[in-house]
Amino acid sequence: MVIFTTGILRKLAFKFPLALNSSSWCRAGSPLSHLSSDQLELLFVDDRVQKLLRSLTGHKVEKILRHRRVNRSERTHYALMTDNMYREYLSKMEERSSKFLRFVPFKEPRSNRWEVLTHDTEINAFDNSKFIFADISYDATNEDRTVVVREPDGTLRTALPDERDRMNRLYFVQPNRPVKEPALFSTTDEWLQNCLDRDEHEFVLDWACYFFEPDSPKFVELCKYIFDKTLEDNKLEVLYSTRHFGTLAFYLLINGKMEQLLRFFEQKNREDGIDHTRQLWEILACY
Numbered sequence: 577m578v579i580f581t582t583g584i585l586r587k588l589a590f591k592f593p594l595a596l597n598s599s600s601w602c603r604a605g606s607p608l609s610h611l612s613s614d615q616l617e618l619l620f621v622d623d624r625v626q627k628l629l630r631s632l633t634g635h636k637v638e639k640i641l642r643h644r645r646v647n648r649s650e651r652t653h654y655a656l657m658t659d660n661m662y663r664e665y666l667s668k669m670e671e672r673s674s675k676f677l678r679f680v681p682f683k684e685p686r687s688n689r690w691e692v693l694t695h696d697t698e699i700n701a702f703d704n705s706k707f708i709f710a711d712i713s714y715d716a717t718n719e720d721r722t723v724v725v726r727e728p729d730g731t732l733r734t735a736l737p738d739e740r741d742r743m744n745r746l747y748f749v750q751p752n753r754p755v756k757e758p759a760l761f762s763t764t765d766e767w768l769q770n771c772l773d774r775d776e777h778e779f780v781l782d783w784a785c786y787f788f789e790p791d792s793p794k795f796v797e798l799c800k801y802i803f804d805k806t807l808e809d810n811k812l813e814v815l816y817s818t819r820h821f822g823t824l825a826f827y828l829l830i831n832g833k834m835e836q837l838l839r840f841f842e843q844k845n846r847e848d849g850i851d852h853t854r855q856l857w858e859i860l861a862c863y
Contacts, residue, residue: 599830600685600796606831608860613684619863620682620826628856629822632841632849633677636817637666640673679822680785685793686737696730704728708735710743718744718789737793753787761787761794763801772805775814803827812840829857 599616602609608616619625657665707726716722723735723743735743745755759765761784771780781802788795803824806815815821828837834857841849 600793601682601800601827601830603831608830608863611830611863615863616830617682617684619860622859624859625826625856626679626822628852628859629679629825630677631852632825632837632856633819633821634817634846635670635674635677637670637673639817640676641669677817677819679819680781681790682823682826683791683796685796686791688736688793690725690733690736693724693732693734696732698730700730701728702730708739708743710747712747718748741789741792752783757794758787761798763798768801772802772809775811777802777806777811777814778818778820781815781820799823800827807833807836812837825853825856829853829860 598609599611599613601616602611611619706728709722709724709726711722721740721744723740724732725735725739726732742755745753758767760767760771760780762768768780771777781799784795784798788798806812806824807828812821812824815824825837828834834853837853838850841847841853
């Protein structure tokens, strides 16, 4: 594949519309499948919904600030404290840990359809490869960057989400964000299943949040697959008290899986979790 770049293409600025009016997060026949994609996004950011989801997520400081594998090791710190100093320190740690529970944006995937800009028959079969033109000017962002593809038959079209994201990763390199998508993110690959068998759901989702944009079709597909496997394997505890539990709970409710969520909080003896789940469902059902 041959790649050309030019700032002139910015004039063709093209933004992707939502793929369909119905939400990609809702299964066919689910209780809220009648809601549009816009309505679900607005529901997720509703103040009442956000408050209830934060309550359902839980706040286990020991889990949030647990030891994690990182490339750079940190020195262990020891300190002598009075009881008041210790309680003050715990309060600060609880406040600090709450920052790690901010939910991942709930977005509908970008359309997987392209728009034909022009068809130049005079350059048909000029080359066997596709030519990709990407705008890399400084004021262009990953969201509005113009990326177009010239097909071998002379068709000039807008890039698909996967092509656009690949160009962004190619020109704006970041650590642990290779151009080619890791096999771990393929729902048909054994690497993903091995991670889920080891209860590394949070690791996969965290890396996916870093690798993909929240409206990437592959990110939405991966999240749905992991959420379904989490429910199927009865492993809600793995994502409990993480930034992904709120999205998981929202996903289960809009797909009519409230009973499983109620059973989970019943096993944890969290009566407030049961009440808040029902309150959340009432808000969703009345929308």
